[in-house]
Amino acid sequence: MAARIIDGRVLADELVTRVAAEVGRLIQDHGLEPGLAVVLVGENPASEIYVRSKSMKTVAAGMRSSTHKLPDSITELELLRVVQQLNGDRAIHGILVQLPLPPQINPHKVIAAIDPAKDVDGFHPLNAGRLAIGLPALVPCTPLGCIRLAKTVHPSLTGLEAVVIGRSNIVGKPLVQLLLGENATVTIAHSKTHDLPAVTRRADLLFAAVGKPEVVKRDWIKPRATVIDIGINRISAAGGEKRIVGDVAFAEVAEVADAITPVPGGVGPMTIACLMLNTMRAACAIAGLPQPDL
Numbered sequence: 007m008a009a010r011i012i013d014g015r016v017l018a019d020e021l022v023t024r025v026a027a028e029v030g031r032l033i034q035d036h037g038l039e040p041g042l043a044v045v046l047v048g049e050n051p052a053s054e055i056y057v058r059s060k061s062m063k064t065v066a067a068g069m070r071s072s073t074h075k076l077p078d079s080i081t082e083l084e085l086l087r088v089v090q091q092l093n094g095d096r097a098i099h100g101i102l103v104q105l106p107l108p109p110q111i112n113p114h115k116v117i118a119a120i121d122p123a124k125d126v127d128g129f130h131p132l133n134a135g136r137l138a139i140g141l142p143a144l145v146p147c148t149p150l151g152c153i154r155l156a157k158t159v160h161p162s163l164t165g166l167e168a169v170v171i172g173r174s175n176i177v178g179k180p181l182v183q184l185l186l187g188e189n190a191t192v193t194i195a196h197s198k199t200h201d202l203p204a205v206t207r208r209a210d211l212l213f214a215a216v217g218k219p220e221v222v223k224r225d226w227i228k229p230r231a232t233v234i235d236i237g238i239n240r241i242s243a244a245g246g247e248k249r250i251v252g253d254v255a256f257a258e259v260a261e262v263a264d265a266i267t268p269v270p271g272g273v274g275p276m277t278i279a280c281l282m283l284n285t286m287r288a289a290c291a292i293a294g295l296p297q298p299d300l
């Protein structure tokens with residue numbers, strides 16, 4: 007039987023609608039309009055698409071959006087000054103510096119310069135540390151979205167065997183922390199893992215954040231597992247067209263899994279919706295207001 011498709015677009019639209027309703031209340035009751043600033047350095051076409059769609063969703067959620075396009079040649083010091091200026095801007099509650107950055111700029115230094123209260127990407131070491139020790143934090147949007155998608159299938163993740171392939175700071179590691187917080191039993195795998203298919207076959211919940219097209223095959227999957235595909239890979243299809251695929255061989259895995267996210271239309275839209283959620287949460291926290299339960 008074919009797996010149930012977890013429709014990230016529909017779920018993301020629902021979340022943005024709920025965020026927009028809360029934003030309406032914040033504006034009406036407190037005169038608080040959450041604002042998101044996105045900083046884009048250089049002319050990476052993929053980054054430009056992401057930034058445009060983040061800006062459109064910000065406006066759709068009723069929030070203030072500002073995009074700062076900076077030249078590829080910008081120095082680290084100049085970029086740090088832009089971040090400082092946004093840190094001090096009272097109309098801005100979320101700051102996102104789109105990665106990757108050009109080679110003359112140390113991304114760790116830039117991330118560390120963002121006010122942790124406005125760090126809606128959740129990459130600042132303070133937020134990463136708070137997440138790791140179980141304190142409230144701004145949490146990276148992609149892992150946050152993955153948990154929300156998994157919970158549409160399993161409202162409780164307690165006791166489930168979860169395997170995460172990938173140990174990056176922006177996806178794999180924070181995802182593991184969130185899963186531990188949900189009482190899942192977690193294994194994190196990576197390029198040095200021995201016999202990866204044997205590890206993934208244990209998973210009730212499998213998360214693939216590898217960055218390699220369709221590496222996860224049918225025989226890597228425990229029957230009836232839930233599969234969340236985080237990968238975004240551009241491949242050349244027949245006729246020279248470019249196509250986006252995930253890290254999971256979707257058609258064959260869907261024959262064994264119970265539920266699966268498509269690429270595109272799974273984790274991607276949910277990531278952007280979670281950015282809206284984080285921006286609203288950051289605005290509430292900065293204003294000393296309680297966090298709406300969304």
Ligand code: NAP
Binds near residue numbers: 199
């Ligand atoms: P990354 O920093 O390149 O990390 C990839 C991870 O996969 C590393 O831990 C690496 O292991 C592991 N890996 C690579 N090849 C492997 C293999 N053959 N077997 C097992 N593990 C392997 O990538 P990332 O930033 O986490 O992103 C991962 C994917 O998610 C990319 O396709 C990216 O585009 C996508 N992504 C999507 C969203 C979204 O919104 N949907 C957001 C962020 C990222 P080592 O640590 O040993 O090198």
